[in-house]
Amino acid sequence: MRYLPLTDTDRSAMLDTIGAASVDDLFVDVPEVARLDGPIRDLPMHAGEMAVEKHMRGLSKQNLAAADAAFFLGAGAYRHHVPASVDHIIQRGEFLTAYTPYQPEIAQGTLQMLFEFQSQVARLYGCAVANASMYDGSTACWEAVAMAHRVTKRKRVVLSGALHPHYAEVVRTMAKFTDDEIAGAQPAIGAQPDNEGLIARIDDNTSCVVVQYPDILGRLPDLEEIAEAAHAKGALLIAVNTEPVALGAIKSPGELGADIVVGEGQSIGVGLQFGGPYLGLFAVRDKKHVRQMPGRLCGETVDADGKRGFVLTLSTREQHIRREKATSNICTNSGLCALAFSVHMTLLGEKGLRQLAAENHRLACIAADKLAAVPGVTVLNDSFFNEFTIMFDADARQVVRDLAEDKILAGVSLGRLYPDVDAFSGGLLVAVTETTTEEDIETLCSALKEKLS
Amino acid sequence: MRYLPLTDTDRSAMLDTIGAASVDDLFVDVPEVARLDGPIRDLPMHAGEMAVEKHMRGLSKQNLAAADAAFFLGAGAYRHHVPASVDHIIQRGEFLTAYTPYQPEIAQGTLQMLFEFQSQVARLYGCAVANASMYDGSTACWEAVAMAHRVTKRKRVVLSGALHPHYAEVVRTMAKFTDDEIAGAQPAIGAQPDNEGLIARIDDNTSCVVVQYPDILGRLPDLEEIAEAAHAKGALLIAVNTEPVALGAIKSPGELGADIVVGEGQSIGVGLQFGGPYLGLFAVRDKKHVRQMPGRLCGETVDADGKRGFVLTLSTREQHIRREKATSNICTNSGLCALAFSVHMTLLGEKGLRQLAAENHRLACIAADKLAAVPGVTVLNDSFFNEFTIMFDADARQVVRDLAEDKILAGVSLGRLYPDVDAFSGGLLVAVTETTTEEDIETLCSALKEKLS
Amino acid sequence: LEEPLIFEIADNQTTGVDLPQVDPSAASRLGGMARDADIGLPGLAEPEAVRHYTRLSRQNYGIDLGFFPLGSCTMKHNPRLNEKVARMPGFADVHPLAPTDTVQGALGVINELAEWLIKLTGMHGVAMSPKAGAHGELCGILCIRAALEARGDAREVVLVPESAHGTNPATAAFAGYKVENIPANEAGRVDLDALKARLGPDVAAVMITNPNTCGLFEPDMRAISDAVHEAGGFVYCDGANFNAIVGRVRPGDLGVDAMHINLHKTFSTPHGGGGPGSGPVVLSEALSPYGPLPFTARTDDGYIHLVEEEGAADYGHTQAFGRMTAFHGQMGMFTRALTYMLSHGADGLKQVAEDAVLNANYILRSMEDVLYAPYADSGPCMHEALFGDKDFADGLSTMDLAKGLIDEGYHPMTMYFPLVVHGAMLVEPTETESKATIDQFITAFRSVVERAKAGDQTLATAPHYAPRSRLDETMAARKPLLSFIDPD
Amino acid sequence: LEEPLIFEIADNQTTGVDLPQVDPSAASRLGGMARDADIGLPGLAEPEAVRHYTRLSRQNYGIDLGFFPLGSCTMKHNPRLNEKVARMPGFADVHPLAPTDTVQGALGVINELAEWLIKLTGMHGVAMSPKAGAHGELCGILCIRAALEARGDAREVVLVPESAHGTNPATAAFAGYKVENIPANEAGRVDLDALKARLGPDVAAVMITNPNTCGLFEPDMRAISDAVHEAGGFVYCDGANFNAIVGRVRPGDLGVDAMHINLHKTFSTPHGGGGPGSGPVVLSEALSPYGPLPFTARTDDGYIHLVEEEGAADYGHTQAFGRMTAFHGQMGMFTRALTYMLSHGADGLKQVAEDAVLNANYILRSMEDVLYAPYADSGPCMHEALFGDKDFADGLSTMDLAKGLIDEGYHPMTMYFPLVVHGAMLVEPTETESKATIDQFITAFRSVVERAKAGDQTLATAPHYAPRSRLDETMAARKPLLSFIDPD
Structure with a gap:
């Protein structure tokens, strides 16, 4: 078989060296009850590349690729154009097939890249230090909450109602096992984020306030105000960003006083990929918190000849050293992403x-104006970056499904994100990126007009 | 612009160093009449990657890709499955962006690969030596004729009637300028190649006999017989192969006595690509002819430390040394292919x-049997490898066009290859490879049945 | 040649993309949050960027360059077909929240892969969303806790063998359990009697690695499971070493309740310099109802549903303990892993295990005369061979030997793990190495071992032929420099 | 580490593909030609194959690794978008003889590229099928011969400047012409008076390179063309150096009748270790009717016809001199070149020429104080700078300097060409290099030049830090070993 270099001649020769009569002798420790006498039944036998590719292509063609649709989906995953050279680089065997750089002498490629990555993320987030990545935005968000617990030794977590509901759900799930108390809320539907209500929930037991920026409805909360309120109570502000491209146009969370900034990095370089692998970003505004950070960190040092080099460092925080006392059970990062x-x-x-x-x-902005002109459609947001919420008097979830039949992926309905909240059923998140054409916008507007009339 | 690293600041600084006031000063030697005052009109301005990709994808989608059709085209270009790792390797920047290996100390990658390639081709062809490749099969065919002229000092070229007509046309075109006399013929439609007629045309002035194997109609001529006849008259036998996969099943031309073996290598690794770039293969059975070969040759040697290494060699045959006395004006090869x-x-x-x-x-074989069962269809060939000729009582050229509308690419009509020969109009070349499914064969048979009834 | 940092060669006016220059006077809806400060991001034109990263890549060692016998990491060949498939637009260019009607093929991949995992492990269900092995481990333990809570059975302790991966205790601790070690016996296996003695109503689960981290199969595995179950606990099996038994032994037949599977180990998805991984968790019938959302369900009409918060009840999955990640898991790894499974098939995967074990035993038996192999008498090893530094000359350590191997052109084996063996060396060849490659490695390995035993002090400063000599890790940790700082 | 040959590590029983084992008793229609002998082809499983070629690649130098100032070869960045586009199924998976209805997009690429080439050069037509630069040259000369024959004008001589590429005389000789040299004047240009004096009724054509191989623009180009035309001949221009003027100067405005264009030089298709190239030939109105088959023609309905042997008459192309290749030319290069042109646009291509010329002049002026630059006083150079070895110490040559540059991490410049300058060095930076890269190169180049002038004999044995030291080319040529021979 094409991935197995041993020939039968090799196998015999090796068994001779080992002193075993057959390969079965090497599995003697397996209890009799668990010894299979042949290939597992009900699974197909091996297949050539052509056949496998055909099968997978068949599955691929059962999906409506974004490129073949008028595409307005966002809500934490955004479609951007990725230059062809990015994919070329990540397919270099030396990057693709390397392991975690535990042998720094022969892993400077990965290590220097990670140092550069950390520096880029730190600057983008307005922070002092970023780590070498996490699984994705949602798990990074939970890790930030856990870190705030370690730093403040408090257990009450205030979640903004406008935090991505899947992120909130991850935090709630994990908190069940760590005894953190979650003070969450539904998003308040309104043109502005409800900072006042959020601030009112911060108390002296609060470890952190978690605020998404831009928020799940696309609005831009003033983080500065929240940071002041949190700090006044001794709590940390955790800012969550799911669209890093936004930070090219808006102030960084660090600049606005967030203590921990986490987010999803998928927009830059990674692509949609039906949700994974994605790229968790994690940074702290103040260097003093570095030793409480989860995940890998790459640092600059010198080698025995005095040449600059990079290593994974501060690993005393990590599970393979600290075992049950580690800052996190996280092991893998998202190196290739x-x-x-x-x-x-x-x-x-x-x-x-x-x-x-x-x-x-x-x-x-063009899309918002054109949609606002569709009879029956209201644009909710006062402020937004590349995603905003529209409201209309119909079940948005059904509208999305119907429009998909005409290859219009109209957006993410609030009903999909909040299936239990009837009041949100007429809400639709519409995301627009550089890959959206004005023609796509027209297509969406016409289709909505027809649907809502 | 994305491929131009100089900034305006750089440009000014460099002009200062040069002592020029503006870049226009560097173009002072251009006659006034030819100085353009701005970008060439009627051409678009620069465009981002996304826009360019979209434009090219639009053009791509106007073609019926083989994967989306029942596909039976051959006649010198064959569709085979190429493993994904092949494309990965050829995109390694060190291979892709290297130049001709004129600096062997830093080009051993290309050079060792070429040495291995030459050895593989020589073995496949049953020859002593192969060169480092030519443009394609048809130009290699002409170069073989020119070489036979040099070796035998004769000018009469006997072409088998069953040589690919485009190859024959290339030879005829070039011969006009070298005063070689071409004794060609139409293919004799028959179950067997007309060796007898071919042999009858060899005379004492003949430099070479050019025979395709398998021939344009898919038949397998007995080269041994022709080699004997040619050698008896002091002529060389040039064997032309357009389907290297065939040589996994049939005797090699060298084994059968061909003196020069040339062919198209596209079937292995290269792909269809609408006709180019392809890969000309060129080999000689006897080492004594090496110095008369065209094209680049890679040879083994040692470096100053005694380590094995490879270099381009025997370049005294080539144009950059010999100028007007070179064996060929060929310069580029098909290195990446x-x-x-x-x-x-x-x-x-x-x-x-x-x-x-x-x-x-x-x-x-399955396809031939099934097609033979279609009323009105006759399979011409007694022998074939993966391509054969069927005959029916309709204009095959039109049939091909009609079936294409149903995404059946039924084959190459003889009418397309021989537009001037009315007698061939009911002939169709049908090629079948491992990429053809039995379902494809059924589809073709049903469609033909309907068409011909 | 040294490659500078992008911050040293790039500037903030250069870009490698061609984007429209938007009219700065255009209307803005940024609600007062518009950025004024520079970010400080360096840009390179495409030629310079490609060159920077190409050069950096050449300072790395990867499987594509040579043998990579990193124990317990299963550094096998990463097929290029997998990469091609993962890039098909129907997988790569699809949004996780697209209407399910438009992503039946993507959901189909998840579903098909789930079926393979269930059949290969002989288990009942599988949670697909965990993003990596450790995440899967956590998922498994959380399922166990959820199941115990559901029956109102508060248990506090998780037992972990002392040779376990560091993630095991970290995971159990995270899930709120007290971790206790179980000792190994002299043959390198779990001490069954000690384990049985410790079992009781306070033990929620045993976390076990099988094949274990000494590279040995636990022959008492079935007995362990039975004992744990009898005591009302669950058996978590760390699936990191599944490559040794895939296609030949089904953990379900051994009584395992939960096991994560590292797709990047057993199923050839690329390691990518440290990730992304993917860690689906197979579950026994007892645990399956507790797996997290979302999950996929195929109904009789062939339609594949994506069950998220809504509708879980319709598919009998009301006891899900929650959600572990925003979306559905590592889709890009699923396509690669499924491609790999289809390529090998049931017969090929069995051969994978056999060749992996054969290669490891071949190394064990080819080295044991020169290198201390603590469990050489315990019978055959599985997919990795364990050695110790017992006979090294003074002043030379396993670390020195590892660095010496770098100079021979190899990536070192895993060092100082498992903790139960002094100066441990864990060598895992995988099945994708040829005998010729392994023979060359054995020759080189023997020669470096001989040097370590003879006290060759040049090893103490190895590597000598790598892009860097030994790096000062102490300085890196004492004065951490984790981000580029502009020189003034 | 040395990489063995595949013949040394592979065997005839291993394969890296999974194909069905066909029943050997199956019916055969091979007509007695079935193979019995072994071929002797070595096979490797995929992991070993990927590793072999990956390792080999690392013994190569490419543009992706560093500066590659190889004069007259235009080693510019190869954009990855081009590679992506060339692999779109509508281009890569299409047969050359597919019915034209099914390949309108592929024919559209050819047609669109042809239009770009015509507009960029200010010419009348273009023959797309030549497979490389030298093939294009041949095509151009054959067009000239066909045109002369058509008017019954048998001319015998082609004039070629002494600085011409070796392909120029080889081409003219192939086409049956007697080749005569034209001398250069002291400023490195064609001697207009000498040329005029030689023109006459026997001169079929002048083959000229402009910018010429000394890196200079021929200021008398228009006068040369006029004189040749007046004498009844044609002007062939070698387009190898088109990168210097693309988008800024149109050869058609200079009276050129035929010029090939190396798509792999000016239009960024990859050099691929020596090919494939692509050499379309633009033609003046006088020559266009003679261009070879096949060609494409767009009719008013937008349909693109592929004119082959049949139907040429319908499109007024009855005088085609024949066919140069089996199919339609280098489609894969056409898609890449068109992608590049669309990326740059008319404005970008003009900038390409300007930056290429700017970079070359910057090198010229930064080096002329230490290195002999024979035409430094002739005014600005174009896209490449020419130097000579006049001041080197005894025993050290241009070759030694070149090998010294390898140790500095650079690919050497072109050496010993053009022939008119002793120990010539032709340095072509191209437009895709940054000032920082060029400054670094200048520093290194100056240092090696100083060593050559000072007589540093370590240069005579350079390179010292490359995968190989100097190779014995004499032995290779004396006892050619061109194919692997099995050891007995």
């Missing part, structure tokens, strides 16, 4: 990221 | 190539 992010970010640079953000915002 | 061929061939190996050939032949 971090590389994709870093390469794409390097291609963008300051200038490109700002242009990209401006173009996203320009098109989103 | 040679790499693709070599990687694919290494993945196949002896075992895989033979299995591949057997599978092609098996499916072709």
